[in-house]
Each structure stands twice: as C-alpha cells, then as structure tokens.
Amino acid sequence: MQVQPDSELDNYLTEISPENSGIWLLKYRYMFGLADFSSFYCGTHELFEPKLRFLPHVTMSNNHGCIISRSKIAKQMGYGMSQNAFELVKQMKKDGVIDYSSNYEYYQSMSNRGFNHVAQFCDIVERYSIDELFMLFKQWDQDALPALGREIVRSTTKGVGVEICLGLAPTKLLAKVANKMAKKSPDKSGVVVLQTDAQIRAALQDFPVEDLWGIGPAYAKFLSGWNIYTALDLAMQPEYWVKQNMTVQSQRLWYELRGVSCVPMEEIPPDKKHICTSRSFAKTIDDFDLILKAVSNHATSCAYKLRKDKLNCTAVVVFLQTDKFRTEQKQYNNDIVIKLDVYSNAARVIVSKALEGLRKIYRKGYAYKKTGVMVIDLIPESHQQTALLFEEKTHNMEVEAKLSKALDSINNRYGRNTVQLGAQGNDKQLQLNAPNLCPCYTTRIEDIMKISIG
DNA sequence: TCTGGGGTCCTAGGACCC
C-alpha cells in the first residue's frame, strides 16, 4: 500500500521550504485543532460537587481494579494512571483520596455537550474519543490564531464546566503534539499553536518520540536502538528508511511530522467492524448457569448496540477466560464463532447463538474471570436479503424484529432491563463492584431531582 | 485484597489457484 498525502488535504500546501533535504512547509491552507478535557472523568465529578475541587479524588475502572482518571490534587500527590487499586488502598485512605466508580452514561452526555460547544468555532469537528475532539479550520488569520485558541478554551471550559486544553497545528499529529505541550505549558492558557517552520522544529526537538501518537512501547524500543529519541530525530530520517523499517502507518506519521497532512478528518464516524460487550466478574465463577446469564446479558447488549447503529451481524463470537494473573491456577481460554442463518440484530437470535457457542466451549472445573460476546461481519440494516430467503425464515425475521422493537421502546422509556429475556439475570455474583457511583446528573430525571433538592 | 473495556489497522503466513 502506498502512502499518499490525502488528495483533498493536499490542496492545503502552498509553499515548500527550499532549504533542507525534506519537505518542510512554510504556509498551510487549513489548520487542525485537538481539544481534550483535562482529567475528564474527575472533572465531570467536580462539576456537580464543587467541593471536590479542593479534595484529592480519583475515578476507578470497573470492579475498582485500577485508577483511570485523577483530579489535579491527586496527580500532585503522585497518584498515577492505571495504578492497581490493591497497592494503593491503604495510602488512599491515609491521604483521604475519594475513589469514584466510573459512570459512563454521565461521561458520554458530558462529552456530547463538549462536542456541541466546540463545533461552533470551526468548520468540521470529529469525535476522536470520549474526551478528545479534532477540529478543522478552513480559514484563519495567522496573527489572530493564538487569541482564537484562548477564546475557545475559555468559552468551552466555562460553557461545559470542565477544563479543556487545545493544540493548533497544520496536521492532526502536530495538533496532538501541540495539545500535549499545552497540558505542560507553564503559562496556563491551555493553548499551544504550532504554525511556523521554526515553531514546529523547536517543538519536535524537545518532544520524546515515545510520546508521539502512534508510537507505543515496542516502536519506542526499536527506535532507541537507532538513536532516535526525539520526534525531530524521526522526522529527519529519510523516507526510505521509514519505509524499510516501519509500517505504512509510520510513514503517515512521518509525513504528518513534516507538516504534510495524511490523516483526514472523519466528520461522519465510519461503520463499526465489530461490536463487543465483555466484563470481568468481581469474583471468579465456575457455575455454568451464572455464566450463561452473564453471556445472555452481554449478547442482549450487543444486539441492542447493533440496533442502535442500524446494523445487522452474520456471526457471533463468545469467549471465556480464567484469571490470567493467577498463574498458579489452571488456565483455560477459549472462543468460538457461531454463524447465523440470516443477518440479524434481534436479541433472541443473538442470545441463542451466543449460548450455543458457550455450551461448546464451557469446561467444568475452572475459575472463570471474564466472559464476553462479540458480533462480527456487520452490515447495514438497509442491505436486505429477504428476497433470497425462504418464506418461513423471512417471517421469523419479521417477528423477531418486532419483538426487539417492542423491547427497546419499553426499556428506553422505563429504564434499562425493565423487560428482559428469560435467559438473562442480574444475580449478585454478576453485578459490578461499583460502590461509589455518582448520580447521572444530566441524563436521569430521578438523579436530577436529587441534586436540585439536595 | 487485584490488575478495565472497547476499538482500529497492519503484517505475516497459509491455503488455494493458475
């Protein structure tokens, strides 16, 4: 596969720097932004509990296994990302650190607010993750750019209620670099702009190569073997070297470092290739009936996600895993693909196939830690193949679709799991360990009532 | 005591065909 600067974005380039071996650009037609919320999950907790701003607090992963977000004060106290809870429990108690369970329904709604707010400042917004957005500016004034950046940060932080940082630069990768610099920047304005040749070079010279978007631990180790330690070191390698020693993704990264845009904006998110729901059990389980209920729950959730995205699947994967960290216990990991007779997103169909798979891979006598269901080979609902089917199957499909529709409308109105399939269950052993869940301040009326009274 | 969950992209290599 050949790497070419994106054809549309190619038009941005107007002048090429004559000096140096490579392409370094002096002027750009368009500008990219990367906005991200600082300590997003913790920040959203502070919004409705203002006293938290003066207390150390963290947000925990499911089952309170590790830290996934830290408040400013917790960061200053030395609490790190992904630290295991069991190592920290005593210290946290001593330091008075509050540990919140994660509440993704609430975070998603806050993320939507951020997206809508930021959209008013640029031509295209792309949701990159729950707490990051890419922006594209088709027109801007070079001298006024820093001031525009500060205005976006000020207005969004105030309007949404959670602090943001912004990086502005001529490619997505450089915008990521600028954003990281903004987080560390001592001037506290929350913005870094990289738009001249000199600014970009200076930034890359001080930027560790392992912090680049797309360079993980494996590449970092490989690059250090070649004495490549900074982003500038990598950018100064000849293209053929990158081609020979790395992948096409790295080649794109190399172009982007040099100001040639290769990673286009994705205004409309592409259709998903697969959808997965999986959970670790709070405590290991070997009982088949309990695992069957968990798999039914996950399969129901996959079917719901499919319907929400207007997709059908043609195959279901089930997997079952023992606790990989308990190396002294006997291990068993397995998965299986079960093909569907026809495309479907109906809960009963997906669940029955998932259970068929589970029965095939379940072995008695193991302490299982995690199970999950994945739906694969996804196609849009609009691709109908009913004409090719036997009448009986077509009829069954229609019945299942109606049933799922009824299920969705009841559950959307009265809350998740108001109506369930018989195979599902919410036994105590299957419940997540989430002792300190914050209210869904923005999405659930009963929770909203709580805060207005309290 | 416990170590998340949900994704994408790319490459290598096997199977198969001509």
Next chain:
DNA sequence: TCTGGGGTCCTAGGACCC
C-alpha cells in the same frame, strides 16, 4: 520429471489508541 512464481483471500496475532 521438474517444481517456479504470481496472484488472491483469509486469519491470527501484534501493536497501538483512548
């Protein structure tokens, strides 16, 4: 008897992201 070599398709697994 020789057994090359180009092409496609599929899958497992690695690497990376938040």
